[in-house]
Amino acid sequence: MRNPLSKTITQIKPSGIRKFFDLVTEMNDPDVISLGVGEPDFDTPWFIREEGIYSLEKGRTFYTSNSGLKELREEISHYLERHCNVTYDYQHEILVTVGGSEAIDIGLRAMLDPGDEVLIPQPSYVSYEPCTILAGGVPVIINLKEKNEFRLTKEELLAAITPKTKVLIMPFPNNPTGAIMEKKDLEDIARICIEKDIFVMSDEIYGALTYGADHVSIASLPGMKERTILINGFSKAFAMTGWRLGYACGPKDIIEQMIKIHQFAIMCAPTTSQYAAVQALKYGDAEVEKMRQSYDQRRKFLVHTFRKMGLECFEPFGAFYIFPSIKSLNMTSDEFAQKLLQAEKVAVVPGTAFGDCGEGFLRISYAYSLEELKTATDRIARFVDYVRNHPEGETK
Structure with a gap:
């Protein structure tokens, strides 16, 4: 029988994040603490849930416009003007999607021709590379460096550009490192993109979660709005992961083509989620700030704790992850994560899940209670101490 599978899809590796999530699920052990999944531990604020319930009670269960509820697109425009100093026309420059992940996928499909x-x-979010391949593009990896706080430098960007370069993905604030790009960093990148005529996909899903420095969108810089697709959503800042709602903003001609793909593949984002999201944008700033302050407390605790263990750990200023180095322990990231789970029942994600240059690092999410983090880090410290005292590599 003929092989029914696409060569392209069979050659794409499954998510390294889900690998460890599935291991925890299979263990079915209540004592396991998982610090692996990037999902807020907060419930969606009640007034947002209440609006979703009310929309169901009122029978608002029909399709919306392909591009999303008019009221929601208006509020997205207001929100970005308020928080990012960039204005979008809700009628032509905003598309509501099924999470930020769909926006990444269809944005690349709308912009790429084969070979671009x-x-x-x-290190960065696991979807960018496979989505590029599925869209017929060629991923070109830029390895970010810890010495630069995992920021993209103008030198690294210039070295990677070829005549075939069409799109630069900007994954900041960053998953998994927690790195951010400040305005001065972005200005260097923007100048190069304009000079070399490169389009940007700016994934700003963690934009509301920064510490010590306000988030700056590259789309707000002169000459960049017209060449940037801004990706954002409700999962992280508003604790709405299961509502599956995101959005893309950008030039009318690109958004029109994204809507076409969305139209045929999805139709529209979930109606109930869209009504709830209107309330999130209108009245959610105070709730987001409460969650951000809690994440900040946990962030400081983890950075201090890992440094106390003797593990190098640069201070992240965005998202809700830290990215400690385990290079001093002479173990691969995957080996460390596997043995830690077996020995101490703590699940973390190897840095290699986010690219080969993540070797020697771990992603630790602090979207968990401080009590859980304290218990988990006590176990990690015990494991690190054991590894240091048994360099021959015995299994605990």
């Missing part, structure tokens, strides 16, 4: 190169700074 996409610059992907890594």
Whole structure:
């Protein structure tokens, strides 16, 4: 029988994040603490849930416009003007999607022709590379460096550009490192993109979660709105992961083509989620700030704790992850994560899940209670101490 599978899809590796999530699920052990999944531990604020319930009670269960509820697109425009100093026309420049992940997928499909190169700074979110391949593009990896706080430098960008370069992905604030790009960093990148005529996909899903420095969108810089697709959503800042709602903003001609793909593949984002999201944008700033302050407390605790263990750990200023180095322990990231789970029942994600340059690092999410983090880090410290005292590599 003929092989029914696409060569392209069979050659794409499954998510390294889900690998460890599935291991925890299979263990079915209540004592396991998982610090692996990037999902807020907060419930969606009640007034947002209440609006979703009310929309169901009122029978608002029909399709919306392909591009999303008019009221929601208006509020997205207001929100970005308020928080990012960039204005979008809700009628032509905003598309509501099924999570930020769909926006990434259809944005790349709308922009790429076969052979177009996409610059992907890594470590970064697991979807960029496979989505580029599925869209017929060629991923070109830029390895970010800890000495630069995992920021993209102008030198690294210039070295990666070729005549085939079409899109640069900007994954900041960054998953998994927690790195951010400040305005001065973005200005260097923007000048190069304009000079070399490169389009940007700016994934700003963690934009509301920064510490010590306000988030700056590259789309707000002169000459960049017309060449940037801004990706954002409700999962992280508003604790709405299961509502599956995101959005893309950008030039009318690109958004029109994204809507076409969305139209045929999805139809529209979930109606109930869209009504709830209107309330989130209108009245959610105070709730987001409460969650951000809690994440900040946990962030400081983890950075201090890992440094106390003797593990190098640069201070992240965005998202809700830290990215400690385990290079001093002479173990691969995967080996460390596997043995830690077996020995101490703590699940973390190897840095290699986010690109080869993540070797020697771990992603630790602090979207968990401080009590859980204290218990988990006590176990990690015990494991690190054991590894240091048994360099021959015995299994605990």
